Amino acid sequence: MDALPELFAAQVLRAQFAEGAWAWVRVDEQGVVRERGGDWSRFGFESLLPGTVAMDALPFLVGSLPILAPHALPSVTFGAGVSADVWVFPVPDGFGLVAHDVSDRVRQVGRMQQEGYQLSLVNARLTGQGLGSAVRSGEDLLSLLKMAVFECDENGVCSALGTLAPWADPFVEPALAGQASTGRTLKQGDGLSFLDNFLEDAQIFWSSGQAGHLASGVWCEALDGGKEACFEALAALDEGGHRNLVIERVDARYAERQGTLQRARQAHLDFETLRGEVQKKEVLLQCIVHDLRAPLANMMGVLSLLKGSGLEPDKVRELLDLALRQAGRQDQMMRDLLEIFAAEVAALQSYDTDPTSAPDLAQVLRERIRERIPAFEQAQLRLELELPATPARLPVAAHADRLDRVLGNLLGNAAQFAPAGTEVRVEASLDLAATPAQVEVRVLDRGQGVPLGEQARLFDRFAQGAGSAGAAGLGLYFCRNAVTTWGGTCGYRDRAGGGAEFWIRLEYLGSQE
Amino acid sequence: MIRKKVCLLGSFAVGKTSLVRRFLHSEFSDRYQTTVGVKVDKKELEIDGQAITLVIWDLYGEDRWQEVRGSYLRGASGGFLVADATRLETLDVVRGLAQRLREQDPDIHLQVVVNKVDLRDGLAIPLAEWRARIDWAPLTFTSAKTGEGVEQAFDALARACLSPR
Ligand SMILES: Nc1nc2c(ncn2[C@@H]2O[C@H](COP(=O)(O)OP(=O)(O)OP(=O)(O)O)[C@@H](O)[C@H]2O)c(=O)[nH]1
Numbered sequence: 001m002d003a004l005p006e007l008f009a010a011q012v013l014r015a016q017f018a019e020g021a022w023a024w025v026r027v028d029e030q031g032v033v034r035e036r037g038g039d040w041s042r043f044g045f046e047s048l049l050p051g052t053v054a055m056d057a058l059p060f061l062v063g064s065l066p067i068l069a070p071h072a073l074p075s076v077t078f079g080a081g082v083s084a085d086v087w088v089f090p091v092p093d094g095f096g097l098v099a100h101d102v103s104d105r106v107r108q109v110g111r112m113q114q115e116g117y118q119l120s121l122v123n124a125r126l127t128g129q130g131l132g133s134a135v136r137s138g139e140d141l142l143s144l145l146k147m148a149v150f151e152c153d154e155n156g157v158c159s160a161l162g163t164l165a166p167w168a169d170p171f172v173e174p175a176l177a178g179q180a181s182t183g184r185t186l187k188q189g190d191g192l193s194f195l196d197n198f199l200e201d202a203q204i205f206w207s208s209g210q211a212g213h214l215a216s217g218v219w220c221e222a223l224d225g226g227k228e229a230c231f232e233a234l235a236a237l238d239e240g241g242h243r244n245l246v247i248e249r250v251d252a253r254y255a256e257r258q259g260t261l262q263r264a265r266q267a268h269l270d271f272e273t274l275r276g277e278v279q280k281k282e283v284l285l286q287c288i289v290h291d292l293r294a295p296l297a298n299m300m301g302v303l304s305l306l307k308g309s310g311l312e313p314d315k316v317r318e319l320l321d322l323a324l325r326q327a328g329r330q331d332q333m334m335r336d337l338l339e340i341f342a343a344e345v346a347a348l349q350s351y352d353t354d355p356t357s358a359p360d361l362a363q364v365l366r367e368r369i370r371e372r373i374p375a376f377e378q379a380q381l382r383l384e385l386e387l388p389a390t391p392a393r394l395p396v397a398a399h400a401d402r403l404d405r406v407l408g409n410l411l412g413n414a415a416q417f418a419p420a421g422t423e424v425r426v427e428a429s430l431d432l433a434a435t436p437a438q439v440e441v442r443v444l445d446r447g448q449g450v451p452l453g454e455q456a457r458l459f460d461r462f463a464q465g466a467g468s469a470g471a472a473g474l475g476l477y478f479c480r481n482a483v484t485t486w487g488g489t490c491g492y493r494d495r496a497g498g499g500a501e502f503w504i505r506l507e508y509l510g511s512q513e
Numbered sequence: 514m515i516r517k518k519v520c521l522l523g524s525f526a527v528g529k530t531s532l533v534r535r536f537l538h539s540e541f542s543d544r545y546q547t548t549v550g551v552k553v554d555k556k557e558l559e560i561d562g563q564a565i566t567l568v569i570w571d572l573y574g575e576d577r578w579q580e581v582r583g584s585y586l587r588g589a590s591g592g593f594l595v596a597d598a599t600r601l602e603t604l605d606v607v608r609g610l611a612q613r614l615r616e617q618d619p620d621i622h623l624q625v626v627v628n629k630v631d632l633r634d635g636l637a638i639p640l641a642e643w644r645a646r647i648d649w650a651p652l653t654f655t656s657a658k659t660g661e662g663v664e665q666a667f668d669a670l671a672r673a674c675l676s677p678r
């Protein structure tokens with residue numbers, strides 16, 4: 001099979017096709033095949049060659065054109081008996097189509113259903129080969145087999161052969177006083193019940209003299225006791241030309257078939273839901289990009305005006321104001337967006353409180369710091385770590401990956417604000433007096449520190465220290481969010497002797513000795 | 514006693530069985546138990562003082578794994594076609610089934626329901642849009658979960674079945 005072009009590969013991912021055989025084709029606006037690939041012979045379309053008209057080979061396309069957005073077509077069975085999921089999407093000057101062979105899946109379900117029918121087939125063979133006569137000669141296997149056997153006449157009157165199990169009662173006329181169950185007749189109704197309906201088909205089948213049998217398919221109904229039971233009926237002519245009718249209880253087989261079908265359908269539903277979600281997200285993303293572009297376009301307009309020389313200072317100020325307003329607008333939009341996403345992210349926030357699997361802060365710190373030393377050295381900073389002598393492990397209530405990011409953010413901050421030639425210290429200490437016991441981590445630098453007026457908002461979203469880079473704002477916001485989710489706290493204080501001190505406190509999960 | 518057969522039809526998991534359950538027993542379950550084969554139930558109603566027994570055939574959902582047999586539709590006075598408000602593709606199935614029912618019996622009474630309207634946030638298209646697209650048969654919005662519209666829908670179909678053709 002040749003390689004899938006990148007564009008198509010992306011679409012296959014989008015359609016969430018699993019592994020399996022696929023074939024693709026690119027069609028231009030006139031409906032002519034321009035390019036193709038994959039295993040079209042599997043789908044019976046060796047002839048779908050570049051230059052041919054796609055619709056001739058793929059008639060199911062006719063109602064679906066033009067293709068304006070990527071979507072799945074209803075499943076298609078190709079001439080070669082291959083069942084396929086089909087995904088179409090627009091490409092410049094035409095559209096692309098990917099067919100994905102799902103025959104295996106379809107066959108598998110078919111086979112499971114078939115297994116159920118196999119039993120019926122055995123029954124039918126019995127029916128054809130003298131089941132009726134066996135019963136007539138007085139054998140009484142049938143109620144054991146959960147079958148009721150009848151012989152019908154040309155007027156559709158069916159009489160029981162052999163003993164009837166009690167479950168068959170609702171289908172037959174009440175026994176006359178002293179009457180044995182043999183000979184009891186099937187109820188004849190107005191044709192609206194399932195069995196009545198089937199008997200009409202059975203009459204036609206018997207009259208046709210056909211070999212084999214006719215199966216009714218499974219049906220369930222509430223019997224007189226209110227309990228639901230499932231049945232299947234079979235009609236066959238036996239060798240003596242008798243019109244035999246078998247009614248069978250199929251509860252166990254029903255459950256099995258039900259389970260298989262259930263899984264297939266549930267999977268299909270899950271798949272649809274996921275695909276819907278993905279599409280919704282895509283639309284949302286498009287809207288977002290579109291909205292964010294508008295102020296940017298305005299700003300660009302202003303900037304290009306400013307670039308032109310000879311503007312009055314008043315005019316310049318006016319233009320700058322305009323640009324600022326647009327920037328502010330965009331900023332506000334992004335804040336709103338982050339807020340929305342934050343709500344979704346919150347749903348993802350979980351953490352570990354099992355001391356054996358919770359992250360070991362001592363180890364995490366050692367690792368993070370070892371990784372960072374080269375970068376700090378480049379910036380002419382010394383990086384030092386001080387851990388308590390005991391205990392060796394400091395298991396804390398946190399989510400391992402996010403704890404990494406929290407520490408990474410704090411260290412990154414320090415690296416950014418510490419003047420060259422100074423030292424950044426990381427200290428951890430255990431506070432057993434607190435309830436619950438806590439571990440405190442401090443990251444200390446000798447930078448300018450944070451002015452008093454800004455300290456309160458430091459961990460808020462988009463808070464920015466004086467003259468600082470904007471990235472810090474979100475980083476600290478992330479830290480506070482994560483730490484508070486784990487039941488911890490974080491904060492800032494001026495470092496004794498000058499500089500900044502950021503701290504976090506997390507619940508200690510280790511032993512208290 | 515007048516008896517009328519009505520068939521519930523529609524794509525899988527649209528809520529056919531749930532609608533019958535709500536109508537017959539005022540119950541609902543969130544668990545999905547797909548129907549294999551046909552479930553036949555009966556319900557006695559009174560329409561304008563006239564007693565009528567509805568023989569309700571809840572047919573399995575039609576999809577690539579199972580297709581509804583034509584002979585099951587024989588003798589039906591009404592077709593109860595169910596779409597799922599959260600899945601637009603279920604409307605195509607309903608359209609196809611309506612066509613088949615009418616081919617088999619041009620006089621059959623159809624009642625379309627768009628079910629699961631309690632899932633307001635999950636609607637595939639707004640209800641007004643559903644209404645606009647289903648202008649070819651009586652339409653009721655239902656929720657087997659809350660019971661909204663269920664009785665009215667069955668009632669409307671039973672009433673139609675009683676009316677002279
Ligand atoms: N929220 C909501 N869920 C519903 C409603 N009706 C049905 N459901 C759910 O949808 C799923 C399918 O319902 P069923 O009644 O089994 O659907 P069906 O059409 O009989 O399905 P098949 O027998 O597979 O054809 C179940 O999980 C139900 O709980 C409804 O009105 N509102």
Ligand SMILES: [Mg+2]
Nearest residue numbers: 529530547548
């Ligand atoms: Mg069902």
